[in-house]
Amino acid sequence: MRAFNFLILAAVAGITFYFYTEAAKTPCEKTLYYSIGEFDGRFDITRDGFLSALKKAEAVWEDPAGLPLFEYDPEARFAVHLVYNESSAKTERLETLDEQIEKTTEEYAALKKQFESLEKIYEQSLAEHNEKVSLWNKKGGAPEDVYQKLTNEENDLERQRRALNELVDSLNSIAREANLDVEKYNQIGGKPFDQGNYTGDAIRIYSFEDEKNLVLVLAHEFGHALGIGHVEDPRSIMHYLMSEENSVRVSPSPEDLFALKAMCQ
Secondary structure, three states, X not given: OHHHHHHHHHHHHHHHHHHHHHHHOOHHHOOEEEEEEEEOOOOOOOHHHHHHHHXXXXXXXXXXXXXXXXXXXXXXXXEEEEOOOHHHHXXXXXHHHHHHHHHHHHHHHXXXXXXXXXXHHHHHHHHHHHHHHHHHHHOOOOOHHHHHHHHHHHHHHHHHHHHHHHHHHHHHHHHHHHHHHHHHHHHHHOOOOOOEEEOOOEEEEOOOOOHHHHHHHHHHHHHHHOOOOOEOOOOOOOEOXXXXXXXXXXXXXXXXXXXXXXXXX
């Protein structure tokens, strides 16, 4: 009986020691095994594409650490979910409006360039025509054939003037449309929203613009999974806002690396 009790105590001690040593490990000494959980098909990405983005997000932290911090395992309890919610729908609407605004702006610029070119030709032709009329008026009038030619020029100039006015109307219409699009964009943009979050037992991604932005969002949440909080440098992956600068290059800033080193000590 004593030997049996000793074996039980030894087993309990072994389990206790195992959990104690596991708890004592830094995040860099443990590999976080993750699976892909919920995967909503409304996003413009395949499951393989999502896994590829996850691998790239892993490398953001693993390469500077030189350690296998994350590992995909289809059976892992910790899951990364791709969830479609209001943030997702909001991002889609913003992207659509962004495209409309860009298209309208390009259309306006092209039409304005055309207008300016035609206006220059019109003004030059009008000046030449007025000079001829003034010259013949000083001479007491133009002969019949010259008069007819000047009349034809005047009619042509009038057609050009009407065409220019129509272009001005089109430009004003496009400008009004662009302002409406921008107003809608600002209304939808409203308050900032999270593209993803880390809850301790899972990561949920709600929206992304393209693959690079998705990698950035995943890397940000992987950083939280390592225990790294938000940092001050807006160029950092772990800054609380996604900026234009950190979306151009998905690589850790010096402040990100300092935070990673602190977690690995």
